Amino acid sequence: MTVTEPQLAEHFGATIARGDRIEPRDWMPEAYRRTLIRQIAQHAHSEIIGMQPEGDWISRAPSLRRKAILLAKVQDEAGHGLYLYSACETLGTSRRELTDKLLSGKQKYSSIFNYPTPSYADVGTIGWLVDGAAICNQVPLCRTSFGPYGRAMIRICKEESFHQRQGYELLMTMMRGTDEQRAMVQESVDRFWWPALMMFGPPDGASPNTEQSMAWGIKRNTNDELRQKFVDMTVPQARALGVTLPDPQLRWNSERQAHDFGEPDWDEFWAVVNGAGPCNAERLAHRRKAHDDGAWVREAAVAFARLEEAL
Amino acid sequence: MSEWPLYEVFVRGKRGLNHVHVGSLHAPDDKLALMHARDVYTRRNEGVSIWVVRASDITASSPDEKDPMFAPSGDKVYRHPTFYDIPAHVPHL
Numbered sequence: 088m089t090v091t092e093p094q095l096a097e098h099f100g101a102t103i104a105r106g107d108r109i110e111p112r113d114w115m116p117e118a119y120r121r122t123l124i125r126q127i128a129q130h131a132h133s134e135i136i137g138m139q140p141e142g143d144w145i146s147r148a149p150s151l152r153r154k155a156i157l158l159a160k161v162q163d164e165a166g167h168g169l170y171l172y173s174a175c176e177t178l179g180t181s182r183r184e185l186t187d188k189l190l191s192g193k194q195k196y197s198s199i200f201n202y203p204t205p206s207y208a209d210v211g212t213i214g215w216l217v218d219g220a221a222i223c224n225q226v227p228l229c230r231t232s233f234g235p236y237g238r239a240m241i242r243i244c245k246e247e248s249f250h251q252r253q254g255y256e257l258l259m260t261m262m263r264g265t266d267e268q269r270a271m272v273q274e275s276v277d278r279f280w281w282p283a284l285m286m287f288g289p290p291d292g293a294s295p296n297t298e299q300s301m302a303w304g305i306k307r308n309t310n311d312e313l314r315q316k317f318v319d320m321t322v323p324q325a326r327a328l329g330v331t332l333p334d335p336q337l338r339w340n341s342e343r344q345a346h347d348f349g350e351p352d353w354d355e356f357w358a359v360v361n362g363a364g365p366c367n368a369e370r371l372a373h374r375r376k377a378h379d380d381g382a383w384v385r386e387a388a389v390a391f392a393r394l395e396e397a398l
Numbered sequence: 399m400s401e402w403p404l405y406e407v408f409v410r411g412k413r414g415l416n417h418v419h420v421g422s423l424h425a426p427d428d429k430l431a432l433m434h435a436r437d438v439y440t441r442r443n444e445g446v447s448i449w450v451v452r453a454s455d456i457t458a459s460s461p462d463e464k465d466p467m468f469a470p471s472g473d474k475v476y477r478h479p480t481f482y483d484i485p486a487h488v489p490h491l
Contacts, residue, residue, distance in 0.1 A: 108414035110447070156476045163477075234414050252482040255491055259484075320490040327488040 103304050108234040111177040119303055122296065123233050124178050125194070126305065131171035132189045132196035136370050138164045140204040141213055149207065156253050157210060163250065167243045174235040190375050198356065199286050201364030208261060208268075208275035214254015216276070216283040216321070222247050223317045224287065232304030255324070262329050269329070276325070277333045284348075285356045287314040293353070318346050404453040405431040407438075409445035417449050425450075 095114040102109060109115055138161050145161065148154035172182055188194040199217055204210070225247065228240045261268040288294055288310040300306040308316075318337075325332050336349035358364065402424040408417035420439050425431035431450040440448065459467050475481050484491050 102413070107412075110410070110413055112447070152476070155474070159474060159477050237414060238416060246477075248479040249477060249481070252479045252484055252491055253476070255484060255488070256482040323489050324491065327485065 103232055106304075108237060109232055110234045118299075119305075120178050122300060122303070122305060123236065124175060124180050126300075127171055127175040127178075127236055128180075128185050128188065128194045129196060131168050131175060131185065132194060133200065134164045134168035134171060135189075136196045136200045136374060139370055139373055140200055140202070140366075141210055143204055144207060144210050147207070148210075153210075153257070160214070160250055160253065163246050167246070170239040170242055171236075174233075174239040177235045178233075186378065190371070190378060192362070192371065195360065196370075197286060198359040198364060199282050200370060201359050201366045202278070202282050203366050206271055206275050208258070208271040209279070211254045211257035211261065211272070212275040212279045214250050214252075215258055215324070216254075216279050217286070218247055218250040218254060219321060219324075220283045220286045220317050222251060223313050223320070227307035227313075230307055255328070258328055258330075272328075273330050276330045280333050281351050281355075282359075284314055284317070284351045285353075285359075287311075287317065289353065289356065290350075315345055318348050322346055402426050405435070405450045406453050406456060407431075407435040408449040408451070409435075409439060410447045410449075411445050413446055417447070420444075422453060428452075 096116060099109070099113070099115055099119075102113070109119075141157060142161050145154060145157050148157050172185060175185060176182060185194070189196070199220075204213070222244065225240050225244050229237055229244060231237045231240065258272050261272050291297060291309045291311045294310050297306060297309055301309070322332065322337070322339075334349045336347060338347055339345075340347045359367070362368075404422055405425055406422045407420050409420050410417045423431065423434050423438055425434050428450065432448060435448050435450050471477070
């Protein structure tokens with residue numbers, strides 16, 4: 088007995104409707120597979136490229152304690168990239184294909200990593216705001232409809248909590264320091280606030296994939312819902328830290344029981360997404376160089392494995 | 399004494415969960431290993447899918463190597479969120 092495609096589609100739809108997970112061997116619509124590959128790949132690439140802005144500070148960290156923490160954090164980002172690449176590969180793509188698409192610019196990574204980190208305070212701000220925004224995005228993804236993606240997200244979210252706390256603690260320490268250090272924190276927050284809000288993606292009206300992704304259970308919340316949640320969580324943290332968020336329209340709306348806030352500069356967002364950000368070229372060039380410089384390691388490992396086999 | 403190779407059996411309890419190791423069995427080939435695993439390990443609705451892997455295909459560390467394997471992460475307390483003191487009045491962290 089052969090099962091027809093409409094029957095398979097009906098079975099798939101019923102699994103999603105029950106709130107059950109889709110697993111790699113299940114039949115799935117091609118568009119579902121494509122959407123997931125694009126989203127998980129972009130997520131994996133973001134982890135890997137995301138090592139660069141903070142990695143710049145490892146050799147310049149002000150103490151051994153801060154250096155060990157930063158190393159551990161950047162190492163985690165590499166690990167998160169690997170969890171996600173593996174989840175993506177269960178959809179029938181390969182590591183080589185994903186790497187090629189990153190290096191050739193055919194697949195994107197989060198635009199936040201195209202901003203520079205000229206100040207040490209940026210290490211703290213990235214932990215607090217960038218990882219904070221990432222956590223907001225990622226917690227609902229633990230319940231995404233594709234099993235391997237959700238399981239990778241559970242591991243990542245567990246580890247990400249350290250990232251955000253070390254960042255906030257770093258900033259608290261600087262805020263207890265000199266006027267100059269406090270000014271460094273404020274300057275860093277001023278630079279990262281708007282790019283952090285852009286991490287949730289374009290406004291719902293300009294996000295054509297959201298509706299289908301939510302119908303498929305890939306996404307659980309819209310971009311604007313998550314952005315609002317992030318702002319509401321962050322405002323009291325900023326107050327406790329003693330910094331201001333650079334948005335004159337930011338205020339509590341008691342009617343909505345939520346904060347009103349200004350609109351990010353979406354022209355800037357699209358410009359950075361499309362390659363014109365301050366560090367796009369540098370990030371990709373660095374990743375390409377690392378890939379090329381590592382070629383002999385990959386070749387040597389394979390040659391050694393062949394030798395072991397032959398013995 | 400059985401000449402059949404040993405297989406390790408992993409069962410996924412429900413969609414969304416990892417396959418978890420439940421035990422092992424002997425079988426003459428992969429296909430029968432799967433059938434036997436069903437009969438031996440999932441007689442009471444224990445799962446939605448099964449993996450069988452030849453035990454000889456698994457590379458494993460031994461609990462005796464626990465220290466050299468895992469000691470390097472033992473002193474890295476800063477990998478845990480609880481290492482960082484955040485005042486109780488700061489929410490959502």
